[in-house]
Amino acid sequence: MSTTQVDKSAPSERARKIGGMYRTYWLVMLVAVVALSLVRIATGADDITAANTLRAAILSACPILLAGMGGLWSERAGIVNIGLEGQMLLGTWGAAYFTYNYGPWVGLLGAAAMGALGGLLHGLATITFGVDHIVSGVAINIIGLGATTFLAEAFFSDYQYGGPRQLTGLDGLPFVTVPGLSDGLKSLNDQGWFVISDLAGLLAALTTKVSVVTILIAVIVVLTAWILWHTSFGLRLRSCGENPAAAESLGVNVYRYKYVAVLVSGGLAGLGGAFLALVAASGFTTNQSNGRGYIGLAAMIFGNWNPFGTLGASLLFGYTDALRLRSPSAVHALLLVVAIGLLAYAAWRFYQGARTSAIVLGLIGAAFLVWFLTTDTVPREFTGMTPYVVTLLVLALASQRLRPPAADGQVYRKGSAG
Amino acid sequence: MRRTTTFAALLSVSVLALGACSSSDSDGGDKASDNTSASASASADVCKDADGDGPKIGLAYDVGGRGDQSFNDSAYAGVAKAVDELDATCLEGEAQDAEPESAREDRLRQMADAGANAVVGVGFAYSDAINAVAPDYPDVNFGVVDGFDPDDKPNDNVAYFSFAANEASFLVGVAAAEKTASKQVGFVGGVHNDLIKGFEAGFTAGVKAVDPSIKVDVAYIEESDLSGFNDPAGGKTAAAGEFDKGADVVYHASGASGSGIFDAAVEAGDGNWAIGVDSDQYLTATADQQPHILTSALKRVDVATFDFIKSVADGSPKTSYVTYDLKNDGVGYSTSGGFVDDIKADIDGYADKIKSGEIKVPTAP
Secondary structure (H helix, E strand, O other): OHHHHHHHHHHHHHHHHHHHHHHHHHHHHHHHHHHHHHHHHHHOOHHHHOHHHHHHHHHHHHHHHHHHHHHHHHHHOOOOOOOHHHHHHHHHHHHHHHHHHHOHHHHHHHHHHHHHHHHHHHHHHHHHOOOOHHHHHHHHHHHHHHHHHHHHHHHHOOOOOEOOOEEEOOOOOOEEOOOOHHHHHHHHHHHOOOOHHHHHHHHHHHHOOEEHHHHHHHHHHHHHHHHHHHOHHHHHHHHHHHOHHHHHHOOOOHHHHHHHHHHHHHHHHHHHHHHHHHHHOOEEEOOOOOOHHHHHHHHHHHOOOOHHHHHHHHHHHHHHHHHHHHOHHHHHHHHHHHHHHHHHHHHHHHHHOOHHHHHHHHHHHHHHHHHHHHOOOOOHHHHHHHHHHHHHHHHHHHHHHOOOOOOOOOOOOOOOOO | OHHHHHHHHHHHHHHHHHHHHHHHHHHOOOHHHHOOOOOHHHHOOHHHHOOOOOOEEEEEEOOOOOOOOOHHHHHHHHHHHHHHHHOOEEEEEEOOOOOOHHHHHHHHHHHHHOOOOEEEEOOHHHHHHHHHHHHHOOOOEEEEEOOOOOOOOOOOOEEEEEEOHHHHHHHHHHHHHHHOOOOEEEEEEEEOOHHHHHHHHHHHHHHHHHOOOOEEEEEEEEOOOHHHHHOHHHHHHHHHHHHHOOOOEEEEEOHHHHHHHHHHHHHHOOOOEEEEEEOOOOOOOOOOOHHHEEEEEEEOHHHHHHHHHHHHHOOOOOOEEEEEOOOOOOEEEOOOOOOOHHHHHHHHHHHHHHHHOOOOOOOOO
16 A cells, blocks of 8 residues: 555656756746847847857757767766867767768768777776776877877878868768748748747757758757666666666676767767768868867766756857857847846845855846946957856856766776675 | 786787888878879979989978978978079978977988088978077078077077068958958958968958958957867858858968868858968869859968078078068969959059058058
């Protein structure tokens, strides 16, 4: 009698919690759209929700998201993968080499394979030899840069449109546009109506010239969430990141799961490199990842080691990055968005009874508001930092609730379960 | 455990083997020989069989070496001309990525010890090495492309070649202004530093000289991080932003990020142009990109290199800072593709005005 009650109440409790979480997501998104829309009308900075800006934002977010997903896989199994940057670089070379010789689809596979090779090296060092994860990761970044530079010089110098440091003119992958919908939404976006035009801009960006790789990435995010949280394989993999000794005592082959995780991790980072070389631009240059691997890692932490959190963080990065590159003047309008966001959060904290943090947040929000009202432009130096400042701000607000896997970054030796 | 040790040993052996490949590869001389679009001068190595009794040249390439279709090839073209016209002989050496400063110095010393009397370092990265080596070889003359003197002590046997990039940018600005239909053009810089600001200033001045009402959009990929020269994706985002907002000609000074700017022009469609920089980028662009490359602002490293060697051969070697500008043909614009043929007279008219001093091109925006 009592046991059935427990069995009944446990899932419903969980469902309510998850339902509440999704409600919060939707609420936050709605507030963000309304705030952006208000700011757009108040400042006349149409670019901040223009379909083309949002499309560029998605393109900028994709490689970061893939790196973030890579980080998620390995860290969920307890391996800190700081080598994402190097694995991404290996991926750019793999994409270029295999696309040139066998076409872009094989290029994607080649990029994933090269990235996975970097992941294998990381796994060998950290899992089999027990090297410190950070040391190995840094080494992989150096190896990634050195190897791609060497390989590019060795292979691409003789190729058409190639040189010792670049290979341009690679075949691209197809784009998908939803006919009718795309044009209609774009013209709606141009109307400048409150909220409706902004949402139309977002939908237009999702229906106009979307790369098939972007669609593939969306599938990867959903698959990652499903595999890691809804299969027994995923449960075992995550148990290796939370408490490998307990996992091993229950018969889980910890080394094998860690290897799988780190291989997938490298492969995803390699795909991120392929996105840079094949979709975001049509060419390879040495060292073109430009720190996106590190940003992906930050996006994953900021997304609380969770696929959809990582997605949100990557989109935020991509958005601010696209905005600063496309319309530096619109970054000024972003100050108002930040001010509104901070003040709203402060009000929420005050309502919750956290007086001190509410006052601190309110003061910072007010400072941003004053900054917005007393200036017409943001200094160039600040524009370049936008993505990082916004992230730092959100991270500072969210960090109290972040929880990494318990055994993340610890070296685990087989048999230590006793 | 034994298995892993064996594996580790194998791994380290293979790493060593790879390293050996790397150094032997850099000595191979005919890397660009299969490249159909490379300049013809790069296909044969004149240094191998030059045996004249003119000056002996040491040519120290930057990373990439001969076949890079840019500065290194251009410097080689200058040397090839010297071999041809001055009966010169030459030695070559190439930098590796991330090599230590001492490797650059050794390369220069080897050339000087081998009897070279005119040593040219391609790229500003040789500035420090040449500053360290030059005092030990007072009879050898050194030249650095884009170089600078890193300390206060002047060297009387070193020449630093600098290029008036603002003047070349002015001329392509004129071309952009004459070709734009939307009365809006764009500029994408790699990094927001003084060097690239000079490109922006010259370009804007050229555009405004033709029609002050034309709007110039300016974007930089990075504020201070040099990775802005290596980011095609960022370049494409910035250029696409300018095309979306109505610009139909975009000039870039962003190094390897430039391929992203060309991609953006292709995506923007017919009637949209990109302008290349430093070398004639029409020659190295892909078939898709070529119809969109209006012209390129040129830095004539070959002219500077030949000029320096000639000054050594004549017995009055150039020293200190030497500026190459329109007057001595050190900068210019390219006409490959024939897209500027109809406005060539206008551009040359402005070039004459700059040469005569009638127009002063600003160096900062």
